[in-house]
Amino acid sequence: MLNATPLEIKPREALRINPAKTCQPIGAMYAALGIHGCMPHSHGSQGCCSYHRSHLTRHYKEPVIATSSSFTEGASVFGGLANLTQALNNIFTIYNPDVVAVHTTCLSEVIGDDIPMMIKKSAEEGIIPAGKYVIHANTPSFVGSHITGFASMCTAMVRYFSERRMGMRNQINLVPGYVDPVDMRELKRITKEMKIDSIMFPDTSDVLDLPQTGVYHMYPKGGTTVDDLKSTGDSMATLALGHFASHPAATELDEKCGVPCAFLELPIGLSQTDRLIHALRNYAGVDVPDSITQERGRLIDVMSDMHQYFHGKRVAVAGDPDHVISLCQFLVELDMKPVYVITGSPGNHFENRVHEILKDQVPDAMIKQNADLFELHQWIKNSPVDLIIGNSYCKYIARAENIPAVRFGFPILDRMTHRLFPTVGYSGAMHLLNKIVEVTFDKRDRECPEELFELVQ
Numbered sequence: 449m450l451n452a453t454p455l456e457i458k459p460r461e462a463l464r465i466n467p468a469k470t471c472q473p474i475g476a477m478y479a480a481l482g483i484h485g486c487m488p489h490s491h492g493s494q495g496c497c498s499y500h501r502s503h504l505t506r507h508y509k510e511p512v513i514a515t516s517s518s519f520t521e522g523a524s525v526f527g528g529l530a531n532l533t534q535a536l537n538n539i540f541t542i543y544n545p546d547v548v549a550v551h552t553t554c555l556s557e558v559i560g561d562d563i564p565m566m567i568k569k570s571a572e573e574g575i576i577p578a579g580k581y582v583i584h585a586n587t588p589s590f591v592g593s594h595i596t597g598f599a600s601m602c603t604a605m606v607r608y609f610s611e612r613r614m615g616m617r618n619q620i621n622l623v624p625g626y627v628d629p630v631d632m633r634e635l636k637r638i639t640k641e642m643k644i645d646s647i648m649f650p651d652t653s654d655v656l657d658l659p660q661t662g663v664y665h666m667y668p669k670g671g672t673t674v675d676d677l678k679s680t681g682d683s684m685a686t687l688a689l690g691h692f693a694s695h696p697a698a699t700e701l702d703e704k705c706g707v708p709c710a711f712l713e714l715p716i717g718l719s720q721t722d723r724l725i726h727a728l729r730n731y732a733g734v735d736v737p738d739s740i741t742q743e744r745g746r747l748i749d750v751m752s753d754m755h756q757y758f759h760g761k762r763v764a765v766a767g768d769p770d771h772v773i774s775l776c777q778f779l780v781e782l783d784m785k786p787v788y789v790i791t792g793s794p795g796n797h798f799e800n801r802v803h804e805i806l807k808d809q810v811p812d813a814m815i816k817q818n819a820d821l822f823e824l825h826q827w828i829k830n831s832p833v834d835l836i837i838g839n840s841y842c843k844y845i846a847r848a849e850n851i852p853a854v855r856f857g858f859p860i861l862d863r864m865t866h867r868l869f870p871t872v873g874y875s876g877a878m879h880l881l882n883k884i885v886e887v888t889f890d891k892r893d894r895e896c897p898e899e900l901f902e903l904v905q
């Protein structure tokens with residue numbers, strides 16, 4: 449475990465220990481899986497592709513498909529043109545996808561491979577069959593994080609597909625952010641409940657959360673179709689959920705097709721979900737149905753029932769920037785104190801926004817972008833917290849310091865059911881509350897003196 453983590457914090461410039469992020473291509477691969485009939489393609493060596501696939505598989509508990517340009521020494525010296533050309537030929541011949549979504553890796557970026565030129569050459573040589581598509585995103589892992597990669601692939605979807613074809617259609621685009629398939633399903637349920645036609649891109653529901661039928665489909669029924677992607681250019685508006693993961697694609701769509709966009713944050717917790725519902729109502733010109741109002745009421749009821757247990761509790765939060773920003777807002781609404789807040793992804797917006805959220809209730813909160821879990825552990829050792837919320841890597845700190853941990857965000861590698869329950873929306877907030885209560889009450893029941901061991905809470 450991490451019991452030997454030193455108390456003394458020394459400045460580090462060129463070393464990250466347990467970074468709270470992962471490779472850019474992982475995000476690009478995940479986004480590409482949200483296009484119907486798409487084969488993600490990793491332009492680099494096989495090791496990168498294997499790692500990225502297995503990381504996604506371990507979180508989503510589903511097989512993740514992707515192909516590789518399989519670089520060896522030759523490609524590293526002379527460039528990857530021959531490898532990509534051969535790969536595209538093989539992919540369309542053997543796997544027959546509708547779309548191949550190419551992302552780069554550190555190696556192909558360092559070489560400086562010109563992917564658009566390579567795709568153009570393959571098209572001219574007839575390697576890309578008629579009616580099929582190859583898109584690309586540059587995803588060098590030595591900058592950004594998996595969230596940057598996700599955002600770049602979403603932007604590529606707009607760049608390659610979106611077009612204004614037949615004037616404005618009565619539909620809303622939703623860019624959901626780097627959330628689980630079950631969250632995307634929940635967002636679609638909310639829009640359907642509000643009787644709004646929407647196009648979500650990407651959409652990994654029914655791709656990475658499939659029922660067990662005994663039959664394997666390489667291209668499941670889910671994912672945003674190419675036709676829907678093209679029609680995003682005709683929509684009334686785009687709602688982009690998350691500054692880091694979704695705003696770039698929405699901006700590109702506005703610039704390319706003139707679709708106005710609303711920049712929102714991930715709808716995690718009460719007020720962030722309120723903002724989404726408000727934006728949906730405004731842009732689509734619909735009323736909020738009773739069913740949604742009742743869901744909201746149930747969440748408020750649970751929040752007020754639990755307030756006595758949450759009030760004043762010190763929390764450490766680590767994870768992806770869009771998730772952490774919205775979660776901090778929710779924790780403040782619960783009267784909790786997010787005293788340590790970090791993300792591994794770079795971006796000043798993170799620190800500014802979290803500071804804005806916490807400045808009144810937790811003015812001395814320590815907030816850091818581009819941070820790692822080692823430093824978070826040192827902060828906790830110096831001044832402990834009551835709860836840690838973050839991905840599976842936080843369990844090492846939780847065990848070393850005997851602090852309850854709620855698994856939240858990506859990746860969750862050591863639990864099974866996170867992929868079944870949403871985090872977004874009013875019902876997602878209730879699920880999150882339930883997880884917080886379970887771990888904190890379990891610890892109290894385990895450790896409290898006998899005279900405080902209560903049957904009724």
Ligand code: SF4
Nearest residue numbers: 471496499553554589
């Ligand atoms: S950091 Fe770069 S080289 Fe390493 S696995 Fe990620 S993409 Fe590949």
